[in-house]
Amino acid sequence: MNYFVIGTAGHVDHGKTALIKALTGIDCDRLKEEKQRGMTIDIGFSYCNLANGDCVEIIDVPGHERFIKNMLAGTGAIDAVLLVIAANEGVMPQTREHLGILTLLGIKNGIVVITKVDLVETEWLELVKEEIRGAVKGTFLEKAEIIEVSAITGQGMQRLKSGIEEVCRRSEPKDETAPFRLPIDRVFIKEGSGTIVTGTVISGTFKTGDELEVFPSRNKVRVRQIGTHNLKIEQGKAGQRVGFNLVGVKKEELMRGNILAEPGYLHPSTRIDARIRLLPSCPRILKNGSRIRLYLGTGEFLGRVFLLDKPEIKPNETGLAQLRMDAALAAVKGERFVLRFYAPMVTIGGGEIIDPAPQSHRRFDKSVISLLQEFEGMSPQQIGPAQARLAQKLLKENIV
Numbered sequence: 547m548n549y550f551v552i553g554t555a556g557h558v559d560h561g562k563t564a565l566i567k568a569l570t571g572i573d574c575d576r577l578k579e580e581k582q583r584g585m586t587i588d589i590g591f592s593y594c595n596l597a598n599g600d601c602v603e604i605i606d607v608p609g610h611e612r613f614i615k616n617m618l619a620g621t622g623a624i625d626a627v628l629l630v631i632a633a634n635e636g637v638m639p640q641t642r643e644h645l646g647i648l649t650l651l652g653i654k655n656g657i658v659v660i661t662k663v664d665l666v667e668t669e670w671l672e673l674v675k676e677e678i679r680g681a682v683k684g685t686f687l688e689k690a691e692i693i694e695v696s697a698i699t700g701q702g703m704q705r706l707k708s709g710i711e712e713v714c715r716r717s718e719p720k721d722e723t724a725p726f727r728l729p730i731d732r733v734f735i736k737e738g739s740g741t742i743v744t745g746t747v748i749s750g751t752f753k754t755g756d757e758l759e760v761f762p763s764r765n766k767v768r769v770r771q772i773g774t775h776n777l778k779i780e781q782g783k784a785g786q787r788v789g790f791n792l793v794g795v796k797k798e799e800l801m802r803g804n805i806l807a808e809p810g811y812l813h814p815s816t817r818i819d820a821r822i823r824l825l826p827s828c829p830r831i832l833k834n835g836s837r838i839r840l841y842l843g844t845g846e847f848l849g850r851v852f853l854l855d856k857p858e859i860k861p862n863e864t865g866l867a868q869l870r871m872d873a874a875l876a877a878v879k880g881e882r883f884v885l886r887f888y889a890p891m892v893t894i895g896g897g898e899i900i901d902p903a904p905q906s907h908r909r910f911d912k913s914v915i916s917l918l919q920e921f922e923g924m925s926p927q928q929i930g931p932a933q934a935r936l937a938q939k940l941l942k943e944n945i946v
Contacts, residue, residue, distance in 0.1 A: 547599055547600055547601060548600045548601075548714075548719045548785065549600070549601050549602075549603060549719070549720070549783070549784070549785025549786045550600065550601070550602050550603070550625050550626070550714045550717055550719070550785060551602075551603045551604075551605065551623050551624045551625050551626075551746055551785060551787075552602055552603070552604050552605070552624060552625065552626050552627065552628060552710065552713070552714075553604070553605040553606075553607060553620055553621050553624035553626075553627050553628070554566065554604070554605070554606050554607055554627070554628050554630055555607060555617075555621070555627050555628070555629050555630065555644035555645070555647075555648060556629055556630035556631055556640065556641055556644060557631070557632070557635070557638035557639065557640040557641045557644075558586075558608070558611075558640060559632070560630050560631060560632035560635065560638070560641075560661060560662075561630060561632055561661035561662055561697060562586065562606055562607070562628075562630045562661075563575055563586050563590065563606055564661070564697040565628070565630060565659065565661055565695065565697050566590075566592050566604055566606050567592075567697070568695075568697035568700065568703055569592075569594060569604075569703060569706065569707070570592045570593065570594045570604065572592040572593075573590075574586070574590025574591060574592050574604075574606035575590055586606065586607070586608040586613075587608055587613055587616065588608065588613070588616045589605055589606065589607055589608070589616055589617075589619055589620035589731065590605075590606040591603070591604065591605060591606070591787055592604040592606065593775055593787070594707070594710075596707075596710070596711050596714065597711065598711065600714060601786075602710060602714060603746060603785065603786065603787045605620040605621075605623070605624060605746070606620075607620040607621065611639070611640055611643070614643070614886075614891070614893065615841070615846055617644065617647075618647065618841040618846070618884055619731055619802060619803075619841075619844040619845070619846075620731070620844075621647065621648065621651055621653075622651065622729060622841075622842070622843050622844060622882075623729065623745075623746035623748055624653065625653075625655065625714075625717040625718075625720075625785075626653065626654075626655035626656045626657075626713045626714070626717055627648055627653055627655075627656035627657075627687075628656065628657055628659050628710075629641070629644070629645065629648075629656060629657070629658045629659065629682075629687060629690075630659050630661055631658065631659070631660055631661070631674070631678060632660075632661050632662045633660050633661065633662045633663045633665060633666045633670070633671055633674055633694070634662050634665045634666055636673075636674045636677050636678075637674075637677050637678060637681045641681065642681065642827070643893055645681070645682065645685060645687070646825050646827065646893060647884055647893060647896075648686070649685055649686060650823065650825070650882065650883075650884050650895065650896030650897075651882045651884065651896065652882045652898075653686060654686050654717075655686070655690075655713045655716050655717050656686070656687050656690050656713065657690055657691050657692075657693055657706070657709050657710070657713060658678055658682065658687055658690050658691070658692045658693070659692075659693050659695055659706065660674065660675070660678070660692060660693070660694045660695065661695055661696070661697065662696065662697075663694045663695065663696050663701060663702070664696040664698055664699050664701065671694065675692060678692060679692075691709055691712075693705055693706050693709055719784070719785065720747070720748065720749060720783075720784035720785045721749045721750075721784060722749070722750065722751055722783045722784050723750075724749035724750055724784075725749065725750050725807060725808040725811040726747070726749065726750030726751065726752050726756070726758070726806075726807060726808050726811075727747070727748045727749050727750060727805060727806075727807045727808075727811065727812075727878070728743075728745040728746070728747050728748060728752075728788070728790075728805070728806045728807070729745050729746070729748065729803070729804075729805055729806075729843035729844040729845070730743045730744070730745050730800065730801070730802060730803070730804045730805065730806060730844060731744060731745050731746075731802055731844040732744040732745075732802065733797055733800040733801060733802065734797065735797050736791070739770075739771065739791045740770075740791060740792070740793070741791070741792045741795055741796060741797050741800065742789050742790065742791055742792070743789070743790050743792060743800060743804075743806060744787070744788065744789045744790075745787070745788070745806070745844065746785070746786070746787050747782065747783065747784045747785060747786050747787075747788060748784060749784050750783070750784055750808070751781065751782070751783045751784070752769065752772070752781065752782055752783070752788070753769075753772075753780060753781035753782075754769055754770070754771065754772055754780050754781070755768065755769060756768070756769045757809060758806050758807065758808065758809065759806075759807060759808070759809040759810070759811075759812075760795060760799075760800065760804055760805070760806055761804065761805040761806075761807060761812045761814055761876035762804070762805075762812075762814030762873075762874040762875055762876045763799065763804070764814070765794065765795050765799060766794055766809065767792045767793060767794040767795045767806075768792070768793045768794055769790050769791070769792065769793075770791040770792065770793045771790075771791040772788055772789070772790055772791070773788065773789040773791075774786055774787060774788050774789070775787075790806065802844050802845060803842075803843065803844050803845020803846065803847070803875075804845070805843065805876045807876075812876035812877070812878070812902075813876070813902065813903040814874040814875065814876045814903075815874060815875070815876075815902060815903035815904070816849075816870060816871045816872075816873065816874050816875075817868055817869065817870055817871070817903070817904050817905075817906065818868070818869045818871070818875075818877060818899055818901070818902055818903075818904070819854075819866070819867075819868050819869075819899070819900045819901040819904040819907070819918055819921075820866075820867055820868075820869060820883070820897045820898060820899050820900055821864060821865075821866060821867075821897050821898050821900060821922065822851070822859060822864060822865055822866075822867045822885065822895060822896070822897040823863075823864045823895050823896060823897055824859055824860065824861050824862060824863055824864075824894055824895035825861065825862070825893065825894060825895050826861055826862040827861070828861040828862075828892075828894040828895055829861075829892055829894070831858050831859065831860050831861075832851065832853075832858060832859040832860075832894065832895070833853075833858050834851070834852055834853045834857065834858065834909070835850055835851070835852060836850065836851050836887070836888075837849075837850055837887070837888035837889075838850065838851050838869070838885050838886065838887060838888060838894075839885070839886045839887070839888055839891065840869060840871065840883055840884075840885060841883060841884040841885075841886070842875065842877055842881065842883040843877075843881075845875065847871050847872070847873065847875050848871065848872045848873075848888065849869055849870050849871035849872055850869070850870050851867050851868075851869055851870075851885075852867060852868045852869075852870060852907075852909065853865055853866075853867050853909065854866040854867055854868060854907060854909055854910070854911075854914065854915060854918070855910065855915045864897075866900075866915060866918050866919075867897075868904065868906070868907055876902075877899050877902040878899070878902055878926065879899055879900065879901065879902060879921075879925075879926045880898060880899060880926075881898070881899045881902070882896060882897070882898055882899075883896055883897060883898075883899065884896040885897070900918055900921045900922055901918070901921055
């Protein structure tokens, strides 16, 4: 059985949670406040089994602009997206912001779902579809299927299930051969069991009894029990949503944004070398030393961006940068991230990690820039010798 992860995206109150409940029978709104307000606040989870035997893990995200931080915690592991747009409102601000975020994260597959079609006339629906085509033009969803549904009447739901199967066939299964890695998205205590963490497995395989490490703290833990979809399991693989009952760590020592991985796999650092790209909609120029919020995996991290090859980066431009964070984080080469200004909290762009644990660099150093450009096309295994050359150069110049 293969596992695929699909996330929702879209403006608040466009029917994402109702759509998932109609699709799977599971209500993703689990918090009391969500029930009271009728609005998704945090990420929720569901699943459905496909006709071919594969399983789709579904992550439902909040649509309100105040909860973008939580939305970003749910999108890092997804293979494809359901961009949800209500027929009675059409394309809205968070529709566009979420689409920009998904593009920055390198998502390549998805479906545009028009919900609440039972509330509008045919003529209006055609206008909404035309607006949607304009909004997704030039993005990874430009040629995506547009499916019209109603969570109330059931219209289009079978077509949506078929569409999800088609999207999963186009998606590559997650890497089971790489070391185990799971970004933690929930931490809680279960009476009689102890500390529980949940997340979506990004890579590798796992089993009961595994000895793992929490990053960046490097706490050693052991997996006592594993659960998925209210079932106890003994082993599993990349793509699954799981809950781990951990031994050797207290709830207070864990948080959303931590990584659970094979011991020694990751190397926590307060620096990251990356290629940054600003969105065309970025409201201002990114200057050297700018205070930023970085969203990586399931976490939010604060720091500053130091530009290496340009004096500044303008909207719709790219550049090499070193991100220097307030606290250590753990990442891997090639991992995608999203950037927002520290204040106001506006999504400005994102990028891809070139070196997750670099030395400090001087700006405009041609040899450093050349090596980072070389790193971009390398696998993590190939980077080692090139890093050694760079470290030797920096030592000679008394930079480190």
